[in-house]
Amino acid sequence: MKSKIIKLSIGIPAYNEGNNIQNILLDVISQERRGWKLEEILVYCDGSTDNTVKRAKMIKNKLIKTRVGRRRMGKTFRLKQIFREMKGDILLLFDADIRLANSQVITNLVFPMSSNSKISLVGGNSMPYPPRSLFEKAVYSTFEVFYESRKVYKNGNNVFGCTGSCMALKRDFAKSISFPKIINEDAYIYFQCKKLSLGFRYCDDAIVYYKLPKSVKDYLRQVLRSEPKVVSMELKKYFGNLVEEELKRPKISYLRSILKEFTRNPLGVSYVSLLNVFCKPFFSVVLRNYKLAWFTADSTK
Template identity: 30%
Template structure:
């Protein structure tokens, strides 16, 4: 990763000609998609998200070529479960970091190893609402000039059992979702649980450890005058926090950006 150029906000070409190459005409190349799942001790859920991604429906214009799980030095059964899945689907690949360095470092590592036209980041505690969730997400790159596409309605999975932490998080989701709908483009628009980036955009990015990954990516996109899309029809579900401490950690980043 030493050869990656560090780019700050607004340092790229403001004309923003980034877009995924048009395809589908006879003789033109298939668009490649890499899925990246950052993980730290996700043994309780990694199989679910991998199963969903492996079974995701593709289209005649794109192919999922790699499914990377970047393990942040996990100490539970996460790595073993990923290797078991890799034995049955060669697209699944485990990348194990020798020491824990956080999600931003995992995202930067992904930028350095992928060369796909589109890279899709999915949190390990996310499940797809349907086999078409990824297809609907990446469709926006084909239909327009988007460089960042946010998974739409990333909401708590149905059938969850309430406890105080989950109830607080569910109320939080309702509040944030309402704010997103009032203003199409704002810092509420981005949710790092599911997001897709075009190659011409991500290849210039290096995340800073002091900033939330999704906010940095969102503001890089907006400040460069590029197109951000909230894919309302590409639905994913995420796991709610089990404790108030976990919920407080999730909410702290919102407080940081509103203070």
């Protein structure tokens, strides 16, 4: 008896991603299709002022549907539109500034859901390109600590394994999500999944690559958005104690990871640690005075 072919929708929200939009579209189109059928690729341009729309439309494929938003409304607004329009059994979300590591990424993301009906959300493995500059090497050290925490804690099935650049959602779950005004949409999706007692899996084999920030300004923009303390402050009012419970990393393994990176790159770890300390007093200010422009890291595009 033949197993059911899963129908997939791909959602790609994009803001000024003219440099990479064709790459991610071609990566998706060239994926090896095993057990799934590609129904549509929804590209939602969020008020882009560059050539993102033009370059997306240059890829001639009937599955690509480019939606042009004239005003910049933010990622959560475009995700809502994607959730409404998607028609597949499963929705895969990719950021427009990433690259898929190989031809098996989508198959690997879909497998946990196809093999276990209780799984409604799957997080991929977002990894930075190898660092080149001294600053990138310093930032990369923070990723190494983060990656160890993500992989060890609950075998990766934790909030750190759910990153917005690469995830898969079952249709019914995606359709049920309604975002409030937030900046951490990936964590919100994860906590909503847990709140509804749905299953989550982290897929270490579904690798996508992104660029590290090349400047202090862009690094701080990322920290002010995604640091666990910020996530807790923003989302606790929606999910209560669940947020702090999920954000707690095992202290011993966390400290071991920090020490390991410090021995590799003591100056870089010290420098980034000072930047993180500098940011802490501004967390509450940023959340109270949220502006889209504060969280756009130009050097990662």
